[in-house]
Amino acid sequence: MSGTTKENQKTETTGESPGWRGVAAENQDELSERASFLLRARSRRLLAELLRPYRREIAVLVAVIVVCNGASLAIPFLVKVGIDSGIPPMTSGQGPGTLVTVVMAVLVAAALQAATRQVFLRRSGRIGQDVLLELRRRVFAHFQRLSLSFHEDYTSGRVVSRLTSDIDAIYEMLESGFDGLVTAVLTLTGTAVLLLVLDVRLGLVALLPLPVLLLFTRWFRRQSSIAYRRTRETVALLIVHFVESMAGVRAVQAFRREPRNQEIFGRLNVDYRDANIQGMRLISIFAPVVKLIGNVTIAAILLYGGWLALGGHVTVGVLAAFLLYLRQFYEPMQEISQFYNAFQSAGAALEKLSGVLEERPDVAEPRDPVPLVRPRGGVRFEAVEFSYLDGTPVLPRMDLTIPAGQSVALVGTTGAGKTTLAKLVARFYDPVAGRVLLDGVDLRDLDDETLRAAVVLVTQENFLFTGSVADNIRFGRPEASTAEVVEAAKAVGAHGFVSALADGYDTQVGKHGGRLSAGQRQLVAFARAFLADPAVLILDEATSSLDVPGERLVQRAMRTILADRTALIIAHRLSTVEIADRVLVMEGGEIVEDGPPDRLVRDAGRFADLHRAWRESVSDLPGRLPG
């Protein structure tokens, strides 16, 4: 929960890779000029890519908003015309003709403005939501594609923060910023042109501070991008802690961890607040400075314009118009600074999201996948070597052939490499050297769908999703009918307990399956794997939480389950092992014994010892009773 150790480790492992690629820059808020430039370019690219499908529509919208602003500016003008040239004819008895025309014109302008405004709000709103939907889907799918090694480092809290808080930041910009920005930019350029047309000298004086303003904005943008990057990062840490401590709330309460958690959360909360305050402070400086520049310009125009008017170089009307428009010129700047908050925040969020999208899965999809029509389930290891990131070899060199249909039990002490072997067959990782083959095809040449249909790994984690028992079993094959779901449950011996539940198969399993016992979860997970009907089934300690009758049921079921498929079974309870055709005893990443269980027991080797120890542990010899 406290992130310090992790960060240290992270910088050490990623020390040599460029510091801004992918998610590497997530923990840094002050970046080198170049890295920062590259990050911005990357998020701009993402934004451009997201907006590309709408570029025509956006062009139309800009035209629409021009018309809208034109209509809205025309109204005060028309009112003036009405008063100046509509009322005098009436008082002089010439009838209301002109006035009525002007009033009609006002109404037309109002209608035009309303119509264009409506179109703009709707269309821009839809584009915004489309972009958001696309971004959500894309980032989610990408997270799903990334390898386990990425997820192990990244934590689910971060995934959640990217897909909630970062997306929210972009949503906020789309909701409040787009409209304001377009209008402000239009007013700005329109007024600038108008000022120059009215009087070049005064116009130039009025626009003189503009370069200063631009330089200042640049400074502000740089500073605030640091602040907002920090905001994104601190909120991610906050969410990570929140998600994790809520998921583990049982242990938190049981071990009275609440005060310490409160302390940690409080600190993260304050960090997040401080990052926000930093951003707000920058805006608190930016906004009044813009205001100051505007006000100073107004004062300067008063002086210079007044002096010019005194000398008769400009008319009073022009001076009056200048003062009026100048206010209008600097007002949108204020508005921009108002929305700048949302923009910067969204910019930082885009940086993070584009970083995630840039990550490539370690376990990559093949470019030209080899089709595998009817997988039979023959597995081969050819000179496979494997080591985890830190470099310690787990499998020095492994050659192994498992013919299709064989049930193989993997036996050995913790750390012998059994799970690694299983994970290599399921391609959770790729070997460092050599290759793993399924029916003669390198796993790296199979696309994910083909591979997962052929190979299923059941671990002791048994993650269940929110939903009903049936939903969770059906996860193995989403298109399965209810009858098939029940069939699968029956096959693994889960039907009994499921039908005894209050709502049977429709019983909600609760958060992370919390309403079922560990053993029940394991049975559901087992049924799920059975329903998936893979050619190769890997069971990694998949029955450890079952009680004896439960295990007995599973044992019984196992013969049918394993009949026509290849199986790799890892179990400490050797009861499971006894039904295997072949036992592999592993030690230090190597296979030290290999043969059918009966023979190994007779051979009096490692397996025979293990077997004896196990027999003793499950027996109830009176001699082992205390007292």
Place this chain on the structure above:
Amino acid sequence: MPPDTVASARESGTTRSPLPHPRRARISSLWRLRPYLRPYTTRLIVIWLAALAGVGIGIVIPLIGREVIDGPVASGETGALLPLFLLALALGAGEALLVLLRRWMLGEAVLGVETSIRDDLYAHLQRLPMGFHGSWQSGQLLSRATTDLSAIRRFLGFGMLFLVLISVQIVTVTGLLLNMYWPLGLLVAASALPIALISLRFERGYVDASRRVQDQQGDLATLVEESAAGIRTIKAFGRGPYVGGVFGDAALKIYRTAMEKVGLSSRFFTFLEVVPNVTLAVVLLTGALAVGTGALTLGTMVAFTTLMLQLVWPISALGFILVMGQEAMTAADRVMEVLDTEPAIVGGTDAVERPRGHLRFEGVGFTFPGADRPVLRDVWLDVRPGETVAVVGATGSGKTTLTSLVPRLHDVTEGRVTLDGHDVRDLSLTALRTMVATAFEEPTLFSMSVRENLTLGRHDATEEEMAAAVEIAQAGFVHDLPWGLETRIGEQGMSLSGGQRQRLALARAVLARPKVLVLDDTLSALDVETEALVEEALRRVLRDATGIVVAHRASTVLLADRVALLLDGTITHVGPHHELMATVPEYRELLSAALDEPLDEQEALL
């Protein structure tokens, strides 16, 4: 995320969390947050004054322009130009300064408010019992602590101030207009009527939609959280695209509701711009008639329309700010729903003077809220200090529930659990949970260092004590980790094997040095050799502590002095293992080592 997850998630979100009565007391939720503003009262006053003064200066600056034109330019006095210039400069600087002051102070105040609400929310969530956490989706809680609080912050920091300033502006201008020429003023005032009516109608629809969006965002966050936490399972089945589809559907749902909001607000915003414009046209027409009849001078007419134009912007801005306010209100509703949930489990005041660890279940029954059948009924069990009792029962028979009643992760619904003669409900939670430590079957590790995970229950443990606990749990592997005890283990400890995780959880429970040690099938993932070593070491620990051991296997049962058999939610037999083995067929059925025999019989039958 099985097919119906989204629907069921919504359903559970709506049925189990106390859903708000849509329109009841909404403003009051936001209003009830006002104590959080109290520490900032002085600042807020300064902020408001600064804002008002800023508006004042904003009005004065254009007046100087008039002075320049009417004064120096008209009369040709160059000398008067400079003082007016300086005045404009001073006022301009003053205005900027006021903006700085207002923004600087407001930012800190509002963020302070947000931070303390979040702190309180978190503290409250930690107090709420397992019953609550089991039924509320994690994403719903998270979205309340993040998204909703920022909506509230945005309104307090920006919307509220502007709402008042704009209202003041609208009322003042309307007042001035009435004062100038009341018949036309009345006309302008009357235009407020359709605005108010439409606003109310809009509000009704919009509040509903924004509440739905917020709820749907919570559901989406839940999906994301599960898809990340369950990534191994998803990968194992290659269900990435499928889960992506479920997520896509949920995102589409948000999309649709958000589009509803876009439709509603685009109509409302447009309407807010149309009304002043149409009123302007009507004023122009009737005003001209009034000028024609001589009831109104042309000058007043000009002044009137000029002033009226100043109403257009505030009225249209009103829409945006109302939207902000409504979102803040629904957000406050959602936050208050959590804060209003009373913790069902609160500690008593008793403390045990000299804890011995005498644990008794007296006629204990337990029914999950909303369930029609009890999980446990009429459970009687007396565990003497220092004694160890194994609880044996079929999968799902309520063993874990029984053990969770001791540290009050759940509360009994009938009877009572006593510890050294005190009802556990009378003990302070700290005292109780210091006496009881549980090693859960699912170890619940956190992504922090091994050391922090170990010392979860005891901060002040010494190195020796830690080494001893690690030794007992056969968790020596921690020393081989890259950074030893300082190694940060991955989320949920997933970088470790199941057996390693269980051993860490065991070491953690042992390190807490409890009077009552609960082992909830803690050794299930260990291999036989390690299990034997752990059991050997545990015997020593269990000599000094009262022990409850949930077990599936004879080897573990042998840790205990006596065994309690849990059948159909109640304890039917208590006695030594061999006795139960000999006399109780149900017990034999549960623990018989002879796994292969029935299997062979089965085959013989086939």
